[in-house]
Amino acid sequence: METLANLECFVRSAETGSFSAAARRLALTPAAVSRNVAMLEGNLGQRLFHRSTRKLTLTEAGERFLVALRSPLDGVQSAIAGVASEQGEPAGVLKLSVALSFGVEHILPLLPAFLARYPAVQPDWQFDNRQVDLVAEGFDVAIGGGIELAPGVVSRALAPAHIIAVASPAFMAGRARVADPAALAGLDGIVMRSPRTGRVRQWMMRNAAGIEMPAVLDEKIVVSDPAAMCRAAQLGLGVALVAVPDALALLESGALVRLAPKWYADAGSISLYYASRSLVPGKTRAFIDFVIDAFRRERLAQRFAGLIG
Known part of the structure; x- marks a missing residue:
């Protein structure tokens, strides 16, 4: 046998x-x-x-x-x-992949409470802005957007991935109000080059009425990480088009302001990915449920939404 x-x-x-x-x-x-x-x-x-x-x-x-x-x-x-x-309680190594800035800002703060509840789980977390192969690379869970669903993998949407325009108050001082994406033309842009494709992403923004308009910036600074984009914008170096979660703390503190506030670009969803086997290890199920509950409790889906009005 x-x-x-x-x-x-x-x-x-x-x-x-x-x-x-x-x-x-x-x-x-x-x-x-x-x-x-x-x-x-x-x-x-x-x-x-x-x-x-x-x-x-x-x-x-x-x-x-x-x-x-x-x-x-x-x-x-x-x-x-x-x-x-x-x-027994959920136990073992929990291997997670999550983008650096999003993971540090929004997922890592959940860890103390999670470990207090499940002390036998050992986090092995990779903070990386690349798309991983969940199955082939042996990850229990991945959190992010746009991950291709290989056979045996499912996703649970956590929140929208909306892109907004931000800049520092100092950069905008003396400049005309930016009411729509057309007014971004000619402003110094802080843009991100995709580590996967090597290209700078272009965004089409929309408003509540469904009207769409391209967001075109002068590409003055090119970086490879959304946290670097936000920091450069905070330093007054230009305008950045970033996901709401990456800029949320700076917007709430007033270090950044939102431009064209009724407009956003839709980049899909921030999702939680895991293998869709009938056997989901206890450590993985515990983490999935914990994250979903935290997003619901903190109303992160609503806070990450780019739509105003």
Whole structure:
């Protein structure tokens, strides 16, 4: 009879296309995963993967075996998780990916209360402005926007990702009031270059009536992080188009003011991403529920909205 370890190593390797990626998810070494899969193939008398130096691909037998195995395996893991959850608190390493400025400003402050409630959970958090492969890189949870939904991943929207125009009071002193995006033309712009595409993002802004208008700035300063954009704007270096969460504290303190206040660009949603298996580890479920409750309690969806009036 096959061991659960052999079967899970096969399924995770098939999902990620890599023994190394499966090993990260299972907290094993790549050699151990490869050995378990080879043992499974030997016991079955069938080759389940085509192996190359770059990627694993399923054989025809492997595809059939994956389809037949996935639901029963998830059922077994769910039963194990149900018993385990009755015996103790959520525990283990919680691997999270979140953008630097958003994570430091809005997610990291949740950590003291979360750890007070779940002291056996160990955070392993990566603050990075890149899009991660949740499954292949072994993350339990990711928070951000625009992450491609790979097979086996679901998203829960937390708040809107609205882009607004901001500047310092000193920069705007003596300048005409900016009522709409057209009035941004000619102003010094602080823009961000995408680390993924290398391009500067252009924004189309809208108002409550649904009228759209491009926001065009003179590109005077180019940076790679929204926190740097806000800091440069605070220093009076120009106008920045940033997501509301990145500028919220500075707007509330008066260090920045909003321009064209009835206009915003819609960049989608800030979402929480996790693997959609029937087995969601207790540590992951606890964190998901904690974050959703915090966003609801602090009314962050409403505070992050760019629409006024």
